[in-house]
Amino acid sequence: MASDIHMGYTSGKLRTEILRGLSLAVDAGQLTLIAGPSGCGKSTLLSILSGLQRPDAGSVVALGEDLFRGDRHTLDRFRLQHTGFVFQGFNLFPALTALEQVMLPLGYMGVADAAARERGCAALEEVGLAGRMHLLPAELSGGEKQRVAIARALVKQPQLLFADEPTSALDAANGQIVIDTLRRIAHEHGTTVLCVSHDPRLVTHADRVLQMEDGAILGPVHA
Amino acid sequence: MIPLARKTLVHEWRRFLPAVLAVAFSGLLLLMQAALVFGIFGATAVYITASDADLWVGYPGTQSIELGRPITPRARTALLMDPGVARVEPFAWIDGDWRGPAGTGGVSVFVSGISPRPEGMIFSDVLTAAQRAALREPFAVIVDRADLPKLGVPIGGRALINGQLVRIAGVASGIRALGGVNVVASLDTARALDNDTGGSEVAYYVAKLKPGADAAAVAARINADAHGYAAWTASSFARRAILYWMFQTGAGLGVVFLAVVVFIVGAIITSQTLMGAIAGSVREYATLHALGVSLGSLRRVVLEQAAWIGVGGLVAGAVLSFGLIALARTQDVPVQLNVPAWLVCAALVMGIALVSGIAAVRALRHADPALLLR
Numbered sequence: 053m054a055s056d057i058h059m060g061y062t063s064g065k066l067r068t069e070i071l072r073g074l075s076l077a078v079d080a081g082q083l084t085l086i087a088g089p090s091g092c093g094k095s096t097l098l099s100i101l102s103g104l105q106r107p108d109a110g111s112v113v114a115l116g117e118d119l120f121r122g123d124r125h126t127l128d129r130f131r132l133q134h135t136g137f138v139f140q141g142f143n144l145f146p147a148l149t150a151l152e153q154v155m156l157p158l159g160y161m162g163v164a165d166a167a168a169r170e171r172g173c174a175a176l177e178e179v180g181l182a183g184r185m186h187l188l189p190a191e192l193s194g195g196e197k198q199r200v201a202i203a204r205a206l207v208k209q210p211q212l213l214f215a216d217e218p219t220s221a222l223d224a225a226n227g228q229i230v231i232d233t234l235r236r237i238a239h240e241h242g243t244t245v246l247c248v249s250h251d252p253r254l255v256t257h258a259d260r261v262l263q264m265e266d267g268a269i270l271g272p273v274h275a
Numbered sequence: 276m277i278p279l280a281r282k283t284l285v286h287e288w289r290r291f292l293p294a295v296l297a298v299a300f301s302g303l304l305l306l307m308q309a310a311l312v313f314g315i316f317g318a319t320a321v322y323i324t325a326s327d328a329d330l331w332v333g334y335p336g337t338q339s340i341e342l343g344r345p346i347t348p349r350a351r352t353a354l355l356m357d358p359g360v361a362r363v364e365p366f367a368w369i370d371g372d373w374r375g376p377a378g379t380g381g382v383s384v385f386v387s388g389i390s391p392r393p394e395g396m397i398f399s400d401v402l403t404a405a406q407r408a409a410l411r412e413p414f415a416v417i418v419d420r421a422d423l424p425k426l427g428v429p430i431g432g433r434a435l436i437n438g439q440l441v442r443i444a445g446v447a448s449g450i451r452a453l454g455g456v457n458v459v460a461s462l463d464t465a466r467a468l469d470n471d472t473g474g475s476e477v478a479y480y481v482a483k484l485k486p487g488a489d490a491a492a493v494a495a496r497i498n499a500d501a502h503g504y505a506a507w508t509a510s511s512f513a514r515r516a517i518l519y520w521m522f523q524t525g526a527g528l529g530v531v532f533l534a535v536v537v538f539i540v541g542a543i544i545t546s547q548t549l550m551g552a553i554a555g556s557v558r559e560y561a562t563l564h565a566l567g568v569s570l571g572s573l574r575r576v577v578l579e580q581a582a583w584i585g586v587g588g589l590v591a592g593a594v595l596s597f598g599l600i601a602l603a604r605t606q607d608v609p610v611q612l613n614v615p616a617w618l619v620c621a622a623l624v625m626g627i628a629l630v631s632g633i634a635a636v637r638a639l640r641h642a643d644p645a646l647l648l649r
Contacts, residue, residue: 095648104565104644125569132567139647143562145279147286152277159276160568188286208566216648 057110059096070096071107071267080211081242083235085258086269087250093267094248095216101246102135102214103127115211132161136205136243138234140217142197144189150176150200151185154207161208175207176200179233195226202233206241213237215247219254231257280579283556290555291584294548294631298588299595301541302624305534306596309616312521312530314609318453319520320513322387325449328364328396328481329490330354331512332497335505338519341385343368343478345471350504351480353497359488364390366397366479367465371458374435379427383455384436386416388465388477396481398459401449410461415444417459419451426456437468453520534623541627542634545584549635553577557641565644574636581632585625592624 059071070093078084078101086094099105101112103119112119115134119127144153151172158168176185179199189197198218205213215234219227235257238245247254255261263270284291317324322340323331332354334344354363367388372381389397391410402417409415416436418426423446428434433442436458450457460468462477484490490508497506507515521527553560560573603610 099645099648102565104648128564128567128569130567131565132569135567137562137565137644137647139562139565141558141647143558143647145283145556145559147282148277148279152282156277156279157563157566157568160563160566160572165276205566 057097057100057112058108059093059100059105069267071100073110074268076101076262076269078244078246079260080244081238082259083238083245083247083257085254085261086246086248086264087252087255087261088264090250092264094250094264097264098214098216098246098248102137102212103131132157132208134211136208136210136213138198138201138205138213138215138218140220142189142194142201142221144197144200144204146189149186149188150181150192150196150203153189153200154203157204157208171207171209172203175203178206179203180229193226195222195229198222198226198230199233202230202237206237209241211243213243213245215245215249217249217251218247219249219251224253227251227253235259280576281583284580284583287552287555290552291548291580294545294552294584295587295591297541297544297548298585298624298628298631299591301537301545301627302588302592302620303595303599304537305620305623306592306612306617307599307610308530308533308537309620310596310600310603310610310612311608312526313517313611313613313616316453316517316520316526317611318451318609320516321450321452321457322366322368322397323509323513323516325400326397326481326509327399327483328509329484329488330360330482330494330497330506331509332480332482332504332506333478333512335501335503337505339516340368340479341370345476345478346480346504347502348476350501353501353504354480354482354506357493357496359484359493359496360482361485361488362394362396362483364396364481364483365462365477366481367462367469367477368479369437369465369469369471371436371468373426373456373458375427375432376434379425382425384458385452385455386436386458386460386465386468388460388462391461396483398447398450401447402459406445406447409444410459410464412442412444413461414439414441414464414467415460416441416464417445417447418443419457420446420448421451422456437470439468441468538623538627538630541624542630545581545627545631546634549577549581549584549631550638552580553635553638554641557638558647560639560642561644561647564642565647570639570642573639573642577636577639578629578632581628581635582625584631585628588628589621589624 057071057074061068088094100107106120154172154175155168179202181199218230231254234245237243319339332350334346337343351363354360369386371384371386373384374381389395391407393404395407406417428443430443433440494506494508600610
């Protein structure tokens with residue numbers, strides 16, 4: 053999927069190389085975990101693999117498409133059609149109910165309201181929030197918020213799902229639910245789930261674990 | 276489609292309230308200055324607006340009442356011959372020099388010579404039939420109650436106008452002039468006071484039209500065959516007078532200048548508030564952007580919010596303005612508003628909101644999804 057990725061930041065006169073010629077392939081229909089200490093470049097790698105950030109050099113091919121060949125709009129469209137995201141912070145709109153959060157991206161994809169509602173309900177049911185659809189984020193617990201965020205990513209029926217430290221703000225029980233949900237999505241929907249985390253609890257649940265350090269993949273560790 | 280813009284506005288109304296208030300107060304300022312200017316300069320057209328004449332005929336090109344020149348009596352004949360005209364009445368407008376008792380010196384006065392009959396058209400809104408009848412007495416005059424101290428003479432008192440002795444027979448209200456004192460007299464009295472032409476010619480003829488007659492059409496007919504005089508509808512002549520004063524004195528330019536200042540200040544405050552509100556939700560916007568929602572769509576959300584803020588500010592500003600104008604009226608502050616002024620102010624208020632929205636869109640630059648991964 054990714055080959056020879058280079059990425060660095062310039063801060064003042066200092067140039068920091070974060071990714072140094074990294075290459076990697078991720079399997080479809082699996083939960084792949086990229087683990088590593090903080091600062092090793094795993095979040096940067098995720099943002100490049102998901103088309104959020106353009107690398108200094110190298111290419112990413114996803115679903116047969118070279119992500120960084122087109123312009124910004126092509127990239128936006130690719131993400132809208134094919135990718136879902138779950139972030140460490142839940143980033144839910146305070147004004148919208150759980151169901152509305154989930155329906156929101158569908159509106160931008162051109163899905164009609166009735167169909168969006170149906171798909172939104174189904175997605176929330178899948179993450180176990182059928183009874184809490186009409187609550188605002190302020191009325192939900194942290195674990196529930198993250199499940200709404202997962203439902204929001206899931207409802208688009210993406211082929212690619214990216215998760216960045218999805219459990220770091222959650223307690224053990226809620227973290228467990230989130231991991232199980234991500235894994236189930238990979239296996240039941242055939243979605244390629246790429247998760248970045250330094251949470252050791254995740255390692256045993258991933259189909260494949262890639263250990264990362266200092267901007268390079270050390271090698272696969274199969275769970 | 277989930278109405279993100281409206282839902283967020285309602286849910287986080289506290290965050291958006293300052294923007295709504297900024298827009299509302301901008302609207303209030305714009306409206307109040309318009310009301311004051313129209314109120315103050317409306318006095319220049321009081322002869323027209325306080326009368327029920329439909330048509331005015333005067334010297335060609337006359338821009339304001341006080342600039343009238345004597346016109347030929349043929350104008351009266353032309354009016355009477357028009358099938359749309361019901362009644363014609365002369366109106367004399369004369370500059371005068373008022374000499375009251377020692378202590379007030381000379382005062383410039385404008386003498387209006389009007390018909391003392393009950394059906395007289397000039398000042399029909401401000402004079403009672405009894406007051407009109409009182410003008411039949413030779414050299415009787417009526418002035419505005421508020422001008423008495425300036426003239427130095429009480430009701431029933433005597434003074435000189437252009438060297439002739441007159442008596443204040445009564446007072447009215449609502450006939451104050453800008454830059455002088457209005458004195459109302461009968462046509463005969465006015466003619467006697469006129470040192471220039473000896474009263475043989477008057478500056479204006481006014482006409483009442485038959486029911487159903489179109490004032491603009493009659494004016495056009497009169498103008499088609501007019502030599503030495505011209506006809507205007509009452510409303511167009513009033514507008515001419517007000518505009519002449521506004522631009523002759525520079526007040527009109529002042530209004531425009533102040534409106535620009537209010538617009539800029541309103542837009543800056545509103546855009547800052549909006550940017551603050553966007554900055555508060557920037558992570559959520561970034562998430563949407565990560566999910567593939569284009570920046571263009573996010574911009575539309577911000578612009579929609581700005582438009583709603585404009586609507587809210589418009590409503591709040593209108594309510595405040597109504598209250599303030601009502602208060603001003605009870606305190607005899609000259610305020611006056613018309614529909615075009617309301618519409619222009621409303622358009623400016625929406626402009627303030629939308630310009631702010633366009634400026635605030637810049638805050639979305641920070642909605643970079645990569646920031647969510649740090």
